[in-house]
Amino acid sequence: MSEHRSGSSADRESNASVVSTYDDHVMPIWKSLNVPVKRASGCTLEDVDGNEYLDVFSGISVTNAGHGNxxxxxxxxxxxxxxxxxxxxxxxxxxxxxxxxxxxxxxxxxxxxxxxxxxxxxxxxxxxxxxxxxxxxxxxxxxxxxxxxxxxxxxxxxxxxxxxxxxxxxxxxxxxxxxxxxxxxxxxxxxxxxxxxxxxxxxxxxxxxxxxxxxxxxxxxxxxxxxxxxxxxxxxxxxxxxxxxxxxxxxxxxxxxxxxxxxxxxxxxxxxxxxxxxxxxxxxxxxxxxxxxxxxxxxxxxxxxxxxxxxxxxxxxxxxxxxxxxxxQDGIVDNTREQGEWLESELAALEDEYAVVGQTRGLGLMWGVELVEPGTTGPQNVAPRPDAELASAVADHLRDESSVVMGVGGYYKNVMRFQPPLTISRDQLERAVDGLRTALDAIA
Ligand SMILES: Cc1ncc(COP(=O)(O)O)c(C=O)c1O
Structure with missing residues (x-):
C-alpha cells in the first residue's frame, strides 16, 4: 500500500502529471483554472512546476485572511x-x-x-x-x-x-x-x-x-x-x-x-x-x-x-x-476598504478606456468587470450583448502572460472577478489591473 502511494506521488511531480491523474479520477464538473497548486502564501500561489501566480480569486472568495495566514x-x-x-x-x-x-x-x-x-x-x-x-x-x-x-x-x-x-x-x-x-x-x-x-x-x-x-x-x-x-x-x-x-x-x-x-x-x-x-x-x-x-x-x-x-x-x-x-478585525477589513476604494476608481477608468468594458461594480474587494460586444443589443435591450468568450480569453491571457489568477463568472459568464485575499497590497492590486489592461489591449 505505502509502496503504491509513494510510487504514484513520484509520478505527480509536474503540473502535467497532476492534471493528467486529476482528469482520470476526479469527476469532470468544472473547467479548472489550470494552475495545480503546490503551496500558497498571502496572495501567491505556487504550482507544481514552481511557477508563481498572483491570486486575485482566493479559491472563489475564501482565503480572506491570506493563504497560509x-x-x-x-x-x-x-x-x-x-x-x-x-x-x-x-x-x-x-x-x-x-x-x-x-x-x-x-x-x-x-x-x-x-x-x-x-x-x-x-x-x-x-x-x-x-x-x-x-x-x-x-x-x-x-x-x-x-x-x-x-x-x-x-x-x-x-x-x-x-x-x-x-x-x-x-x-x-x-x-x-x-x-x-x-x-x-x-x-x-x-x-x-x-x-x-x-x-x-x-x-x-x-x-x-x-x-x-x-x-x-x-x-x-x-x-x-x-x-x-x-x-x-x-x-x-x-x-x-x-x-x-x-x-x-x-x-x-x-x-x-x-x-x-x-x-x-x-x-x-x-x-x-x-x-x-x-x-x-x-x-x-x-x-x-x-x-x-x-x-x-x-x-x-x-x-x-x-x-x-x-x-x-x-x-x-x-x-x-x-x-x-x-x-x-485586526486591520484586514480596514485594508479591504482602503484597497477597495483605489480599485473602484481604477476599474471605473476602464469603462472609459475600453468599449468592451460595459460596467464595473462592487464593494470592498468584491468587484466585477462586465465584458460586452460593443454596438450589439443584449438581453433586455438596455446594454450590449455579454461577451463570455472574451472573458474566458482574458482570464487565460492573465494567467499565461501576467501570472495573475482571476475568476470569471456572472449569469452570462462574462464578468471578470476581482476577489483577492483581503490582505492584498496596492502593488499587487496594481499588477492585477495592469495585467487586465494588457490582456484587453492584446485581445479586445
Ligand atoms: C451566495 C452563496 N451561497 C451558497 C453557496 C454555496 O456554498 P458552497 O459551495 O460552500 O456549498 C455559494 C457558493 O458560491 C454562494 O456564493
Missing part, C-alpha cells in the same frame, strides 16, 4: 493536538461554543444562536428548514440569477438554468423575483434606478405563490450573478415586503461575509437586520465550515432532533474561524 494555521495546529472530532452536537466543546459566542457578538442585530455545518450549501438548506419550522409556512422566494448552492434544495433557490440542466426536479414551492441588476434592468437601465424592482416581489408573491411564505432568500451582493450590488433602499424594501407577508429575510452571506465587502458582513452596508444569516467560504480562511445564525426566538423553533451534521462545528475548523475573525 500564520495565526489561523497556528490555531488549527494547536487544536489538532488537542482533539479533532467529538461531534459538537454530542460533545459541546470550547472552540464551537467560543465561535458561536463571537459570531453572536460580531453579526448585526439580534442574531444570537448558530448552527455549524461544512459548506455554504448546507447552511442555506438548514436556514430554510429553520424558517419553515419557525413560521410554520412552506414556500420560499429567491432571486432570478441568484446562487445558493447545488444540493436539490439550494439548487431550487438558485435562479440559473445552467446549474440545473439535467437535475430536475428540485425542491417545490420556490418562486423567483427580479434581481437588482441595474445594468440590464429594462425598468430603469441602472442610471435612474429608484430600487422599485424591489416592489416586483409583491407581484411574484401575488402571482406565483399561495402566500404561505417561510422566507425570502437573497445575497446582499449577488456573487455568481456577476457581482451585482443592489441600489440604496432595495434590501430594506425587500425585508419590509417579506415581513408584511409573514416571511423571514434570509441574508445569504456565504460569499459576502467575513470582510469581503469592506464590512464584516455586507448586510451592514444596508439598513437591515437579517432574520437569519448564512455564512461559509471566508469564515475559517479555507478550512471547511458553514453556519447559519438566527435570533434566539427564531433559533429556538428547532427542537432536539430537528437538524444535525456529524462533522458540523468541527473543532479544528472552529479554532481556525476564531483566529480568522480576530485577524480580519
Amino acid at each position: 500564520e495565526a489561523v494555521v497556528d490555531a488549527a495546529k494547536e487544536q489538532l493536538d488537542e482533539f479533532v472530532h467529538g461531534c459538537s452536537y454530542v460533545h459541546p466543546n470550547e472552540p464551537v461554543a467560543d465561535l458561536a459566542e463571537l459570531i453572536a457578538d460580531v453579526t448585526p442585530g439580534e442574531l444570537q444562536k448558530s448552527f455549524f455545518c461544512n459548506s455554504g450549501t448546507e447552511a442555506v438548506e438548514g436556514a430554510i428548514k429553520l424558517a419553515r419550522k419557525y413560521t410554520g409556512s412552506k414556500e420560499v422566494i429567491a432571486l432570478e440569477m441568484g446562487f445558493h448552492g447545488r444540493t436539490l434544495g439550494s439548487l431550487a433557490l438558485t435562479g440559473n438554468k445552467s446549474y440545473k440542466q439535467g437535475m430536475a426536479p428540485t425542491l417545490n414551492d420556490v418562486a423567483h423575483a427580479t434581481p437588482p441588476y441595474g445594468y440590464r434592468c429594462p425598468r430603469c437601465d441602472g442610471d435612474r434606478c429608484d430600487a422599485s424592482c424591489a416592489d416586483e416581489l409583491e407581484r411574484v408573491i401575488g402571482s406565483h405563490t399561495s402566500g404561505d411564505l417561510a422566507a425570502v432568500v437573497v445575497e446582499p451582493v449577488m456573487g455568481e450573478a456577476g457581482i451585482v450590488v443592489p441600489p440604496t433602499g432595495w434590501l430594506e424594501r425587500v425585508q419590509e415586503i417579506a415581513h408584511d407577508h409573514g416571511a423571514l429575510l434570509i441574508a445569504d452571506e456565504v460569499q459576502t461575509g467575513y470582510g469581503r465587502t469592506g464590512e464584516l458582513f455586507a448586510s451592514e452596508h444596508f439598513d437591515v437586520e437579517p432574520d437569519i444569516m448564512t455564512q461559509a467560504k471566508g469564515i475559517a480562511n479555507g478550512l471547511p465550515l458553514g453556519a447559519f445564525t438566527a435570533s434566539a426566538e427564531i433559533a429556538d423553533a428547532f427542537e432536539s432532533g430537528d437538524h444535525l451534521s456529524t462533522f458540523g462545528g468541527n473543532p479544528v475548523a472552529c479554532a481556525a474561524a476564531l483566529a480568522t475573525i480576530d485577524e480580519l
Whole structure:
C-alpha cells in the first residue's frame, strides 16, 4: 500500500502529471483554472512546476485572511493536538461554543444562536428548514440569477438554468423575483434606478405563490450573478415586503461575509437586520465550515432532533474561524476598504478606456468587470450583448502572460472577478489591473 502511494506521488511531480491523474479520477464538473497548486502564501500561489501566480480569486472568495495566514494555521495546529472530532452536537466543546459566542457578538442585530455545518450549501438548506419550522409556512422566494448552492434544495433557490440542466426536479414551492441588476434592468437601465424592482416581489408573491411564505432568500451582493450590488433602499424594501407577508429575510452571506465587502458582513452596508444569516467560504480562511445564525426566538423553533451534521462545528475548523475573525478585525477589513476604494476608481477608468468594458461594480474587494460586444443589443435591450468568450480569453491571457489568477463568472459568464485575499497590497492590486489592461489591449 505505502509502496503504491509513494510510487504514484513520484509520478505527480509536474503540473502535467497532476492534471493528467486529476482528469482520470476526479469527476469532470468544472473547467479548472489550470494552475495545480503546490503551496500558497498571502496572495501567491505556487504550482507544481514552481511557477508563481498572483491570486486575485482566493479559491472563489475564501482565503480572506491570506493563504497560509500564520495565526489561523497556528490555531488549527494547536487544536489538532488537542482533539479533532467529538461531534459538537454530542460533545459541546470550547472552540464551537467560543465561535458561536463571537459570531453572536460580531453579526448585526439580534442574531444570537448558530448552527455549524461544512459548506455554504448546507447552511442555506438548514436556514430554510429553520424558517419553515419557525413560521410554520412552506414556500420560499429567491432571486432570478441568484446562487445558493447545488444540493436539490439550494439548487431550487438558485435562479440559473445552467446549474440545473439535467437535475430536475428540485425542491417545490420556490418562486423567483427580479434581481437588482441595474445594468440590464429594462425598468430603469441602472442610471435612474429608484430600487422599485424591489416592489416586483409583491407581484411574484401575488402571482406565483399561495402566500404561505417561510422566507425570502437573497445575497446582499449577488456573487455568481456577476457581482451585482443592489441600489440604496432595495434590501430594506425587500425585508419590509417579506415581513408584511409573514416571511423571514434570509441574508445569504456565504460569499459576502467575513470582510469581503469592506464590512464584516455586507448586510451592514444596508439598513437591515437579517432574520437569519448564512455564512461559509471566508469564515475559517479555507478550512471547511458553514453556519447559519438566527435570533434566539427564531433559533429556538428547532427542537432536539430537528437538524444535525456529524462533522458540523468541527473543532479544528472552529479554532481556525476564531483566529480568522480576530485577524480580519485586526486591520484586514480596514485594508479591504482602503484597497477597495483605489480599485473602484481604477476599474471605473476602464469603462472609459475600453468599449468592451460595459460596467464595473462592487464593494470592498468584491468587484466585477462586465465584458460586452460593443454596438450589439443584449438581453433586455438596455446594454450590449455579454461577451463570455472574451472573458474566458482574458482570464487565460492573465494567467499565461501576467501570472495573475482571476475568476470569471456572472449569469452570462462574462464578468471578470476581482476577489483577492483581503490582505492584498496596492502593488499587487496594481499588477492585477495592469495585467487586465494588457490582456484587453492584446485581445479586445
Ligand atoms: C451566495 C452563496 N451561497 C451558497 C453557496 C454555496 O456554498 P458552497 O459551495 O460552500 O456549498 C455559494 C457558493 O458560491 C454562494 O456564493
